[in-house]
Each structure stands twice: as C-alpha cells, then as structure tokens.
Amino acid sequence: MIPVTKPFLPPQDSYSKYLTGIWQRNWLTNMGPLASELEMKLKEHLQLEHLLFVTNGTVALQMAIKALNLKGEIITTPFSFVATTSSIVWEGCQPIFVDIDEQSLNIDATKIEAAITQNTTAILATHVYGNPCDVLAIEKIARKHHLKVVYDGAHAFGVEINGKSIFEYGDISTCSLHATKLYHSIEGGLVITKDASLLKRLAYIRNFGFDGPEAFAELGINGKNSEFHAAMGLVNLDYIDQISSKRKALTLRYDEKLKGLRTRRPLWHAHSENNYAYYPIVFESEVSMLNCMNYLKGHEIFTRRYFYPSLANTLPYLTPKNFEVTDEVDKCILCLPLYADLSIEEVDLICRLLLRIQNN
Numbered sequence: 001m002i003p004v005t006k007p008f009l010p011p012q013d014s015y016s017k018y019l020t021g022i023w024q025r026n027w028l029t030n031m032g033p034l035a036s037e038l039e040m041k042l043k044e045h046l047q048l049e050h051l052l053f054v055t056n057g058t059v060a061l062q063m064a065i066k067a068l069n070l071k072g073e074i075i076t077t078p079f080s081f082v083a084t085t086s087s088i089v090w091e092g093c094q095p096i097f098v099d100i101d102e103q104s105l106n107i108d109a110t111k112i113e114a115a116i117t118q119n120t121t122a123i124l125a126t127h128v129y130g131n132p133c134d135v136l137a138i139e140k141i142a143r144k145h146h147l148k149v150v151y152d153g154a155h156a157f158g159v160e161i162n163g164k165s166i167f168e169y170g171d172i173s174t175c176s177l178h179a180t181k182l183y184h185s186i187e188g189g190l191v192i193t194k195d196a197s198l199l200k201r202l203a204y205i206r207n208f209g210f211d212g213p214e215a216f217a218e219l220g221i222n223g224k225n226s227e228f229h230a231a232m233g234l235v236n237l238d239y240i241d242q243i244s245s246k247r248k249a250l251t252l253r254y255d256e257k258l259k260g261l262r263t264r265r266p267l268w269h270a271h272s273e274n275n276y277a278y279y280p281i282v283f284e285s286e287v288s289m290l291n292c293m294n295y296l297k298g299h300e301i302f303t304r305r306y307f308y309p310s311l312a313n314t315l316p317y318l319t320p321k322n323f324e325v326t327d328e329v330d331k332c333i334l335c336l337p338l339y340a341d342l343s344i345e346e347v348d349l350i351c352r353l354l355l356r357i358q359n360n
C-alpha cells in the first residue's frame with residue numbers, strides 16, 4: 001500500500017532524549033523552555049526576526065484576523081484547505097472569493113480589485129502547495145485600498161522569494177506544523193509578522209490576553225503549544241535538510257518519468273524554488289483524472305483530490321458560488337504520493353501505471 005502522504009517520524013531515541021528534561025523540569029506546556037528554543041531555532045532557520053509557535057495553523061489564522069482587528073469582508077481564494085475560509089467566518093467576517101490564476105493556481109491578483117467594496121478590510125491568500133502568490137501585485141492593491149494582507153502559508157515552510165522568506169510578506173503570515181505537512185511538530189502552527197507591536201498583541205492573544213498574573217491586555221484565546229510538540233519540532237528540524245533533499249529527488253523523478261503523460265504542473269513563481277511539499281498534476285479532463293485515480297487505487301496506491309471541491313460551492317454555511325478557473329482546475333487536479341519515506345522505485349511504479357492506463 002502506498003498512501004498519499006505519511007508523517008515523518010525521526011528515530012525514536014532522538015525524541016525520547018528530550019523527555020528526561022521534561023520530566024525533570026515538570027514543565028509541560030505554557031511556553032516552556034523547549035517551545036522557546038524551537039522559536040529561536042526556527043527564526044534562525046527561516047531567517048525571520050519574529051515568530052510565535054502556536055497550537056495549530058487554524059488558530060494561527062484566527063489569531064491573525066483577531067490581531068488585525070478585521071471586520072466586514074475579507075477577499076480570499078476558493079482553492080485552499082477549508083481552514084482558510086472557516087477561520088474568516090469563525091472570526092465573524094465574510095469571505096469574498098476571487099477566482100484563481102490558471103497557471104499558478106493562487107488567487108488571481110488581477111481580479112482582486114473588482115471584488116473590493118466599502119466593507120473590504122483585508123486580503124487572505126494561500127500560497128497553494130507552497131507556491132508564492134503574486135505578493136508584489138497584492139501588496140500594491142492593499143496599499144492603494146488600505147487593506148491588510150494575511151498569507152496562509154500552511155504549505156510554504158522554507159519557501160523564499162529572491163532569497164527572502166515568503167513569511168516576510170503581508171502584515172501577518174501563518175504556517176501549519178501539522179503531522180502531514182512538510183515540516184511538523186505533530187500539531188502546531190506559526191504566526192509571523194515583522195511588526196513588533198503586532199507581535200506583542202499576538203503574544204497576548206496566544207495566552208488568554210494575560211498581562212501579568214492578574215491583568216489582561218487583550219481579548220485572548222489559548223493558542224499555546226506544549227513541550228512535547230516543541231520537542232518533535234526540534235528533532236524534526238535536525239532532519240529538515242534530509243527530508244527536503246529526498247522530496248526533491250522524488251519530485252525530479254516524477255517530472256522525468258511523467259514527461260509523456262498528458263497532464264500539466266502548476267507554474268511555480270519565477271523567483272522562488274519549490275519546497276517539494278506536494279506533487280500536484282492537472283489532467284485534461286475530470287474523466288481522465290478519475291480514470292488514473294481509480295486505476296492507482298486498484299493497485300493500492302492512494303492519491304488525493306487536493307483541493308476538491310471548491311470552497312466557494314461546498315460549505316453549508318455559505319451561499320454557493322461558481323468560478324470559471326477554480327471549478328475547472330479542482331475537477332482535474334490530483335496530488336500524487338510524496339513523503340520522505342517513499343522510494344524511487346515506488347515513484348517509478350506509480351509513473352508506469354499512470355502511463356499504462358492513459359495510453360490504454
């Protein structure tokens with residue numbers, strides 16, 4: 001059986017080493033020393049001035065919306081994971097969808113301005129599969145219309161544009177460190193901002209709004225993460241280069257072997273390198289995609305329609321809306337298995353099967 005993804009697990013003793021310290025200190029959560037160490041090491045690794053380690057990528061988005069005090073309408077993409085939209089609704093705002101660009105599969109920046117109204121307060125865009133949005137165009141629009149920008153960078157760990165972390169763009173960026181992501185702390189997330197006063201606000205929000213033991217500075221939530229999760233994050237950081245180079249090798253193998261397949265790959269940002277978080281391919285039709293998906297399933301190989309269906313016409317709490325490009329792409333897209341444990345031979349097998357069924 002080949003799953004579409006498999007969480008990375010480091011050698012068990014490299015994790016258990018951290019447990020002795022946790023037992024000695026008896027400090028299990030609430031921004032303990034391991035959580036602080038993880039924040040420090042991640043800042044170093046990602047070359048960022050500020051970041052906060054939080055519960056998960058969804059709470060990270062909710063904290064971002066809260067900290068920026070966003071109200072009214074937030075422009076967003078229908079082609080993302082449900083948390084991008086649900087966090088907007090959860091925070092009492094209204095998601096306004098804008099169609100995606102056919103090549104990058106990110107929100108189409110040229111269509112954003114037409115969706116702006118008097119009630120628009122922000123743009124919340126996802127770097128889909130880690131592929132950077134058109135951040136310069138979005139920044140320009142945001143400046144012109146006095147909008148805040150939040151990036152859902154759940155997929156974008158380690159991605160840079162011209163050597164600068166993708167998380168530096170926008171007012172706030174978030175990341176998910178969920179077990180299925182490229183780099184993980186089992187459950188976890190990051191909130192990133194360059195603005196020191198915003199960071200302070202986010203830090204209060206993460207800890208119930210506490211400002212000392214008996215005072216409150218903000219409306220807060222429990223966005224803290226534990227020492228056990230931080231320990232997994234610390235261990236996995238030692239393996240991130242290994243994980244990345246393995247994923248890169250697998251991706252290049254897919255690219256090479258699938259040259260003859262009638263599919264296309266999303267177009268990656270010209271000044272950025274893939275972080276190899278996913279391997280999506282877009283088929284010519286839904287029929288041909290389903291044909292391949294089912295054929296692989298018959299061989300115990302599992303792929304995922306990621307993202308399908310569109311967030312704009314599937315959520316029971318929103319009025320359905322169709323979008324030309326999104327509704328076409330989400331029918332035809334399929335993510336192939338990609339994880340550090342996958343072997344080159346397994347990739348070869350997947351490619352052989354795909355070519356065989358399509359040329360049948």
Ligand SMILES: *Cc1c(COP(=O)(O)O)cnc(C)c1O
Pocket residue numbers: 056057058059080081083084126152154155175176177178188189
């Ligand atoms: C995974 C994911 C999230 C949510 O992250 P969690 O850590 O699982 O809460 C948000 N947005 C996108 C695009 C994701 O893929």
